[in-house]
Amino acid sequence: MGCSVDKIFEDFLNKKSFFVNKDALNIKFTPETIPHREEEINMLARILAPALRLERPSNVFIFGKTGTGKTLTVDHVTNQLSRIAKEKNIPLKVVRINCKMHKVADTEYRLIAEIARDFGQEIPATGLPTNEVYKLFKNVIDSSKQEIILILDEIDSLIKRAGDEVLYNLTRINQELKNSKISIIGISNDVTFINNLDSRVKSSLSEEKMVFPPYDAVQLKDILMERAKIAFAPNTIQESVISKCAAYAAREHGDARKALNLLRIAGELAERLNKEKIDETDVDAAEEKDESDSTDDTVKKLPKQSQAVLYATLLILKSREPPILTGEMYDVYKSICIRTASKVLTQRRVSDLINELDMLGILNAKVVSKGRYGRTRELRLPLAEDVVVRIENMLKAELNL
DNA sequence: CGAGATTCATGTGAAGTATACCTTTAGGCTTAA
């Protein structure tokens, strides 16, 4: 029995991998150069440069679809900036917070607490009045002279959940600081969301605006080539493979994240099949299997109750066509809770959970009046078939079903 | 036949409750002078 497994492991060790440095295909990887974002990089650098002279840089608002290099560009520029500041002994601190992270920065209290923790200020998860948290935050920042650049990634989801008061308070705090200065870089992939902001916040926050256009196929190819050079061993991948990944991703609003994922998955698939080289069929297979949708991750991190809600919808969807009504879903949800011996939440609460899922883009909910037959929301899944299947299995495991 | 009333199923806002955690404060006990 063990022999076959041994053999697998041995083969694995003997065969040389396609990958030299798979990290290069990871979204989080920060490459040396960022192709086709020179202009944006320069612009951002010019905006932030005053920090080196201890002048407060303008706040910046950055828009762009997923995979257009927003986060990457900001990271790149701020890293360089930090490096130079360090060399020249300039007190500069860059803090980056992802506002979408559930339970980390999705309320006013938690966001400020999280930033303060970054400055070494301990703040309990609960118990303190919010303005007390502001005070602690202010004190720790202002205790020494320093420039602070605060990057709020996916800021739109924070505003939708917690309102724009946080931003107002942040800008206001800035004026009360004696020693330090804060600049805010807001990153959002929803262009329309700025219109819903309080006008004071709007004007003070978008002193500078930047829009990241999607990449076209040619640009995507350049990006992939660059990464492929680092990631793959020589002579394991054909140029046509890269072109194909680029083309697929270009079709989808020029999403570089998608392109990188395709390339990585294609490589993994080819490797698993013991191929000599990666070829174009692997890209097609990768497209099928595409794990790009971070939905997987999001769903896994969801609270149990939300997972149950989602699973209920999925379950109904297996036997019926899309428009699912909330009442029906709630019944199924109840039975799931009973089966898993977990608490059954009220319809009121579930209603809110649905809204949260809707905002996360995992579920589509639209209120609809059915006249004589009441008012409800129609639920749909905006996800591809294969993603749904995968999520369903995952939820089954998560919920112990 | 058509305008207006009715109805249904649930959306939605406000206020209340439970839980977990925080700070403050008043004793009470220890300790050192």
Add this chain to the structure above:
DNA sequence: AAGCCTAAAGGTATACTTCACATGAATCTCGTA
């Protein structure tokens, strides 16, 4: 007497519940042509 520890009192954020009212078009009702 000063110092330190402890436990109770009084507060807050968050997740959830309870209560009550709002919605809005399909259907019903009934006066009128």
